[in-house]
Amino acid sequence: DGGITQSPKYLFRKEGQNVTLSCEQNLNHDAMYWYRQDPGQGLRLIYYSQIVNDFQKGDIAEGYSVSREKKESFPLTVTSAQKNPTAFYLCASSGTSLDTQYFGPGTRLTVL
Amino acid sequence: QKEVEQNSGPLSVPEGAIASLNCTYSDRVSQSFFWYRQYSGKSPELIMSIYSNGDKEDGRFTAQLNKASQYVSLLIRDSQPSDSATYLCAVTLGNYKLTFGKGTLLTVNP
Numbered sequence: 001d002g003g004i005t006q007s008p009k010y011l012f013r014k015e016g017q018n019v020t021l022s023c024e025q026n027l028n029h030d031a032m033y034w035y036r037q038d039p040g041q042g043l044r045l046i047y048y049s050q051i052v053n054d055f056q057k058g059d060i061a062e063g064y065s066v067s068r069e070k071k072e073s074f075p076l077t078v079t080s081a082q083k084n085p086t087a088f089y090l091c092a093s094s095g096t097s098l099d100t101q102y103f104g105p106g107t108r109l110t111v112l
Numbered sequence: 113q114k115e116v117e118q119n120s121g122p123l124s125v126p127e128g129a130i131a132s133l134n135c136t137y138s139d140r141v142s143q144s145f146f147w148y149r150q151y152s153g154k155s156p157e158l159i160m161s162i163y164s165n166g167d168k169e170d171g172r173f174t175a176q177l178n179k180a181s182q183y184v185s186l187l188i189r190d191s192q193p194s195d196s197a198t199y200l201c202a203v204t205l206g207n208y209k210l211t212f213g214k215g216t217l218l219t220v221n222p
Contacts, residue, residue, distance in 0.1 A: 040214065042200065042213055090156070100158060101146075101210055103155040103157070105154070106155045
């Protein structure tokens with residue numbers, strides 16, 4: 001059963017903590033993406049990776065970090081430097097950076 | 113300047129009617145255009161993609177693209193209550209970046 005999985009579904013963070021969101025895909029896609037969605041807003045690109053061991057900043061990368069050590073995995077770390085991290089985080093993948101993007105189920109992060 | 117614009121709605125239509133959702137974009141060299149549907153609390157799911165001028169039909173959905181006017185629309189025929197969701201327009205700007213509009217909330221009333 002091919003697809004994109006994200007975990008956890010819900011995540012609570014205390015002030016000053018770093019947290020890591022997981023994203024895994026078994027679609028054999030080269031490109032992977034992280035977006036953030038706030039209520040009533042469109043999706044904003046945080047980071048993207050077009051190939052293993054390479055990634056680029058998106059529009060709102062400050063306070064976030066990523067790695068791409070395996071083709072299947074693209075974890076996102078929300079650091080304590082991100083001042084307003086409460087949001088819905090969506091991971092997506094595509095065959096190449098020019099192809100249609102498909103989304104995982106999302107992780108809802110709340111700062112306590 | 114906003115890159116992808118949509119009417120935020122809400123757009124309310126009766127069951128069985130045609131729902132028309134509109135989107136304009138700013139980059140004349142955009143090549144790929146997508147409509148995603150997002151139910152409340154869920155992730156976006158792809159409905160349609162369109163790459164050339166004209167109409168593209170898939171079941172009850174028709175995407176229309178007019179590159180000269182920088183305009184893309186989605187028509188939903190025979191609207192059903194299950195179509196009630198936020199519809200996101202997404203446009204590839206430049207060579208890779210997929211930019212999303214803020215979405216239009218559609219409500220189909222039984």
